[in-house]
Amino acid sequence: MILALLGECILARNERAVAAGVYIDILEACGSAPGTTRTTLQRMRTRGLFHTHRAGRESLYEPTRSFLRILDEASTRVLAKDPFTAEGSGWTVVTFSLPETQRSVRHVVRSQLTWAGFGDLRDGVWVAPGHAEIPDSVRELALDESLRVAVFRAQEIEGLPLAKTFMSAWNVDELRGAHAQFLDRWEHAPEQSDSPLRDIVWLIADWLSLLRNDPRLPVAHVDDEWPAQRSVQAFTRLHRAWRPRARRQFDAAADHA
Numbered sequence: 349m350i351l352a353l354l355g356e357c358i359l360a361r362n363e364r365a366v367a368a369g370v371y372i373d374i375l376e377a378c379g380s381a382p383g384t385t386r387t388t389l390q391r392m393r394t395r396g397l398f399h400t401h402r403a404g405r406e407s408l409y410e411p412t413r414s415f416l417r418i419l420d421e422a423s424t425r426v427l428a429k430d431p432f433t434a435e436g437s438g439w440t441v442v443t444f445s446l447p448e449t450q451r452s453v454r455h456v457v458r459s460q461l462t463w464a465g466f467g468d469l470r471d472g473v474w475v476a477p478g479h480a481e482i483p484d485s486v487r488e489l490a491l492d493e494s495l496r497v498a499v500f501r502a503q504e505i506e507g508l509p510l511a512k513t514f515m516s517a518w519n520v521d522e523l524r525g526a527h528a529q530f531l532d533r534w535e536h537a538p539e540q541s542d543s544p545l546r547d548i549v550w551l552i553a554d555w556l557s558l559l560r561n562d563p564r565l566p567v568a569h570v571d572d573e574w575p576a577q578r579s580v581q582a583f584t585r586l587h588r589a590w591r592p593r594a595r596r597q598f599d600a601a602a603d604h605a
Contacts, residue, residue, distance in 0.1 A: 349375055349378050349380055349550075350371065350375060350385065350388055350392075351422070351556065352549050352550075352555075352556060353374060353375065353598075354411065355422055355552065356548060356591070356594065356598075357545075357594070357595055357599075358411060358419065359419055359423060360595060363602075363603075364410050364411055364416075365399075365401070365408040365409065365410035366408065366602045367406040367408055367409075367602070368386065368389055368406065368407045369406060370601050370602050371385055371389060372385045372386060374546075374598070374601065377543065377546050378546050378550060396412060396414070397411065397412060397415040398410060398412065398415070399411075399412055422463075425559060426552065426559065427587075432562050432564050432579070433564055433567070433576075434465070434476075434477035434478030434480070434563075434564040434565070434566055435479050437478060437479075438478065438501055438502055438503040438504070439475050439477060439478070439501070439502045439503075439510060439514055440466075440476045440477075440482070440499070441473070441474070441501070442461060442466060442473075442474045442475075442482070442486055442497075442499050443474075443496075443498045444472055444474075444486075444489065444496065444498070445472050445495075445497075446497075453489075456485055457483070457486055457489065460484075460485050461483060461486065463483070463559075464476065464480055464481050464482070464483050466517075466563065467514075467518045469513075469514065469516070469517040474517075475502075475517050476563055477514075477563060477564055477565060477566050478564065480564075487499075511569055515565070515569055518565070520565070522561075523565070526557075526558055526562070527558065527562070527575040527576060527578075527579050528575060530555070530558050530579050530582070531575060531578055531579060534554065534583065537582075539585065539586065539589035539590075541593075543597075544590040544591075544593040545593075545597040545598055547586075547590055548586075548587065548590040549594075551583065551586055551590070552587075555583050558579060562576065
């Protein structure tokens with residue numbers, strides 16, 4: 349949930365150094381235990397996502413430049429008008445084999461590929477519909493001649509379709525279920541809210557999970573009742589309704605901490 353909060357409220361602020369207690373209080377209202385939030389912040393700092401400094405008895409957390417770039421890129425997809433439609437035709441393929449000594453790099457690559465819409469076809473082979481964005485981490489590895497990393501586009505040869513093989517990288521029924529779960533919670537939720545900051549954090553956290561799971565499957569390979577567009581409509585309606593008051597609520601908490 350902290351990523352949902354940061355992406356929604358920090359990017360719009362000029363003063364981005366915020367007391368840890370602000371995050372702890374807001375996320376406690378969202379159901380996250382204070383100790384869990386405190387540990388998450390400390391781990392993110394260790395990973396180089398935050399700078400910290402003291403202000404009296406408080407620790408201020410300020411996102412690093414690289415973390416702000418990640419948040420900005422994620423925000424672009426969160427707010428996209430059509431986030432579940434692939435751009436371009438064919439498929440994008442990434443193959444890689446990283447040594448055991450680079451296990452942490454492998455984890456980062458897999459996480460970023462999943463976020464970018466890639467599915468794990470088989471060991472070391474990842475595919476995405478259309479002209480998928482290539483994560484920065486993968487681009488950097490592909491340029492390292494000492495590593496076995498390749499990125500390329502694939503087009504079908506007439507009479508030899510790829511789609512059935514490539515679609516096996518995802519469980520379509522599970523994807524449909526993820527949309528159904530999102531719609532069950534949010535499609536008929538009222539726009540009036542007693543706590544817009546809490547509700548928008550919950551909404552965006554669920555939306556991020558859905559975006560992470562849905563690879564933008566080609567329309568030709570899903571049925572006419574595919575629920576992606578309904579999910580977009582539900583998210584857009586509530587996000588537009590809650591955003592102004594949620595940001596004011598966050599700013600008030602951050603500025604008076």
